[in-house]
Amino acid sequence: MNTTILKISGLSVSFGGILALDNLDLDIKQKEIAAVIGPNGAGKTTFFNCLTGLYAPSAGEILFYPGRDAEAVSLKGMKPHQITEKGVARTFQNIRLFPGMTTLENVMIGRHCRSRASILGALFRNAATRREEQEIIDTSYTILERVGLAGYVNELAGNLPYGAQRRLEMARALAAEPLLLLLDEPAAGMNPQETLNIMELIGEIAADGLTILLIEHDMKLVMSLCQRIFVIDYGRKIAQGSPGEIRSNPDVIKAYLGA
Amino acid sequence: MPACRLYQELKRSLLVALWFIFLTFPLMVVKVDLVERVVHWRWKNMLFVGLAGFFFSFLGRWIMQRKNPGKALGKGTAWSLRFCPDPKIRKILIVLLLCLAVAFPQIFSSYQTTIMTTALMYVVLGLGLNIVVGMAGLLDLGYVAFYAVGAYSYALLNYHFHWGFWTVLPIGGLIAALFGVLLGFPVLRLRGDYLAIVTLGFGEIIRLILENWGEFSQGPSGISNISRPGFFGLELSLDAAILYIYYLMLAFVLVAIFIVGRLQHSRLGRAWIALREDEIACEAMGIDKTKTKLTAFALGAFWAGIIGVVFAAKTTFINPASFTFLESAIILSIVVLGGMGSIFGVILGAFILILLPEYLRALAQYRMLAFGILLVLLMVFRPQGLIAPGRRAYFITKKPDPET
Structure with missing residues (x-):
């Protein structure tokens, strides 16, 4: 039986002469919460952008296993929307919502790749389209309730408080029914109470059987939530292991403290 | 409008007027008659430009102030909605x-x-x-x-x-x-x-x-x-x-x-x-x-x-x-x-x-x-256009099952 969901081997990205990611090997297990940490500029977000197809890797392979016994799918060279359709959804470090759309509509966009209505369906509004539209609304609302934003349904996303916007990004990603959820600094800019709430939420989502890979600087969150941690510095993986192992790893301490 | 504020606004309008006078001076005031070979100085035009500049700049700022008292441009709701809810x-x-x-x-x-x-x-x-x-x-x-x-x-x-x-x-x-x-x-x-x-x-x-x-x-x-x-x-x-x-x-x-x-x-x-x-x-x-x-x-x-x-x-x-x-x-x-x-x-x-x-x-x-x-x-x-598009509001009628 295969317990891997994502297998990355030899992944490299270069921008001009700069190697942003250098021969990265990583594998994520089904249903775990894993974290990628590292100093600023280490290449963490670049790594996420490669996984989601926003950047094209210059070398290496990204294999995604959409189920326990499923065939591997190579995500390399796929377009972002195809990757989302395969079951990898993400949030962004600097919130990228659709500010002019309502909270519910933002989540409804996440349902896009799980629905089929065409132009003709939109024009004639036949029974199938109406049913699908209702399904989109219902599912989106359920997800909003889940992340605790049911009170904001018809509010413009741009007018939401900061913490709520972060949650809304997660809701939007969840609406795409991912198997693997990539969270880019989900707790950035949050106060301790909000961080606790978001940790709780991430735990709940993981309990539903989603695999979560997150980038985070808040060590309390990473250490208490994640089963495995990967440490990246200068585009290279310098350590991997359980929180306990990482905490005592001399290379990691050196990278963080510069000693 | 408090008195000192009014004074400031008046001063600014006056400066605007002077600036306009300066800008339009060669065009509005000086007129060279090539046939008679004389220069006409049309001082009256300068007065008009000054008065108009003063008046409009004051009016403009007054209107702007009434429009947004310290508030940024809002995302106004659609007019149609406001007119007939x-x-x-x-x-x-x-x-x-x-x-x-x-x-x-x-x-x-x-x-x-x-x-x-x-x-x-x-x-x-x-x-x-x-x-x-x-x-x-x-x-x-x-x-x-x-x-x-x-x-x-x-x-x-x-x-x-x-x-x-x-x-x-x-x-x-x-x-x-x-x-x-x-x-x-x-x-x-x-x-x-x-x-x-x-x-x-x-x-x-x-x-x-x-x-x-x-x-x-x-x-x-x-x-x-x-x-x-x-x-x-x-x-x-x-x-x-x-x-x-x-x-x-x-x-x-x-x-x-x-x-x-x-x-x-x-x-x-x-x-x-x-x-x-x-x-x-x-x-x-x-x-x-x-x-x-x-x-x-x-x-x-x-x-x-x-x-x-x-x-x-x-x-x-x-x-x-x-x-x-x-x-x-x-x-x-x-x-x-x-x-x-x-x-x-x-x-x-x-x-x-x-x-x-x-x-x-x-x-x-x-x-x-x-x-x-x-x-x-x-x-x-109205930089957002006469009628800013409103987003549709959805009303959730059906409560989803608590299990799902």
């Missing part, structure tokens, strides 16, 4: 407007009817461009090219093969849509200003081809004697034809409103708006950027093509001079002025921009000036 009243209003539209040619002269037909054509053009610019957020400065493609499709097919209006109508729309896709492909990666430049170039290319490829389009002399729309094989008198095209346009407007309205709140419409709001997030959420952009270009162009066919049939003569950049600019102004993404706004914008210059004819040579001032004022006081 009751959907019943709104329905009655719409029915009344429709009755007026139907009765219009009976009440007014055929001259007025022709102008109104033109306005209705621009309503549809505006609605088409609204899909591209307002919803999908792709700034298209060459929209008139598709309008030209539609018009020339009808003119040429009619000239060479004597195809009728109704046959060419869908063909013209489809050819324009094809051109929309053709333009869409190379600009898929472009955004904002770059996209605007390429589309501007595209519009010019189409016009220049029509102007210079004589064998194909008969060049600047254009194509004349295009058939008017047929009415079950009947030959219509000029007056009847005007009436006929008016009602035809009215029907097109209603169909366009219906279609755009339905698209707006569909899966595809949401994808367009998401594309406008944030392209990267949109891709990452599973929306096919290529497909979404191309459908926006194609659908927008389709409407321009349809109206192009109507235009050729209405005027019975077309040449490239009807499809200059100015047309694109007017259609774009309709969308921006009316309120990007708002159907009602675009309709209002088309009426204002097309009818106002007609009715401002009373001001004779100052009409374009008055028109320009009006536009500037509108953009200062």
Whole structure:
């Protein structure tokens, strides 16, 4: 039986002469919460952008296993929307919502790749389209309730408080029914109470059987939530292991403290 | 306004006035008479400039202050909603407007009817461009090219093969849509200003081809004697034809409103708006950027093509001079002025921009000036357009199961 969901081997990205990611090997297990940490500029977000197809890797392979016994799918060279359709959804470090759309509509966009209505369906509004539209609304609302934003349904996303916007990004990603959820600094800019709430939420989502890979600087969150941690510095993986192992790893301490 | 504040404002207005006096001095005050070889000093003009500068700058700032007392430009709710929150009243209003539209040619002269037909054509053009610019957020400065493609499709097919209006109508729309896709492909990666430049170039290319490829389009002399729309094989008198095209346009407007309205709140419409709001997030959420952009270009162009066919049939003569950049600019102004993404706004914008210059004819040579001032004022006081598009509110009626 295969317990891997994502297998990355030899992944490299270069921008001009700069190697942003250098021969990265990583594998994520089904249903775990894993974290990628590292100093600023280490290449963490670049790594996420490669996984989601926003950047094209210059070398290496990204294999995604959409189920326990499923065939591997190579995500390399796929377009972002195809990757989302395969079951990898993400949030962004600097919130990228659709500010002019309502909270519910933002989540409804996440349902896009799980629905089929065409132009003709939109024009004639036949029974199938109406049913699908209702399904989109219902599912989106359920997800909003889940992340605790049911009170904001018809509010413009741009007018939401900061913490709520972060949650809304997660809701939007969840609406795409991912198997693997990539969270880019989900707790950035949050106060301790909000961080606790978001940790709780991430735990709940993981309990539903989603695999979560997150980038985070808040060590309390990473250490208490994640089963495995990967440490990246200068585009290279310098350590991997359980929180306990990482905490005592001399290379990691050196990278963080510069000693 | 407290006294010291008033004093400050007065001082600033005075400075503005002095600055204007300085700027306009050589133009307004000094007049060199070359025949008599004397210089006239028109000090009176300086006084006028000063007084006008003082007055308008004070007035302007006073209005601005009343408008937003320390508040940033709000995302105003739609005017239509504010005017008649009751959907019943709104329905009655719409029915009344429709009755007026139907009765219009009976009440007014055929001259007025022709102008109104033109306005209705621009309503549809505006609605088409609204899909591209307002919803999908792709700034298209060459929209008139598709309008030209539609018009020339009808003119040429009619000239060479004597195809009728109704046959060419869908063909013209489809050819324009094809051109929309053709333009869409190379600009898929472009955004904002770059996209605007390429589309501007595209519009010019189409016009220049029509102007210079004589064998194909008969060049600047254009194509004349295009058939008017047929009415079950009947030959219509000029007056009847005007009436006929008016009602035809009215029907097109209603169909366009219906279609755009339905698209707006569909899966595809949401994808367009998401594309406008944030392209990267949109891709990452599973929306096919290529497909979404191309459908926006194609659908927008389709409407321009349809109206192009109507235009050729209405005027019975077309040449490239009807499809200059100015047309694109007017259609774009309709969308921006009316309120990007708002159907009602675009309709209002088309009426204002097309009818106002007609009715401002009373001001004779100052009409374009008055028109320009009006536009500037509108953009200062309602930068989001006359009617800002409101998002649809969803009311969750069915409580989902607690298990799921």
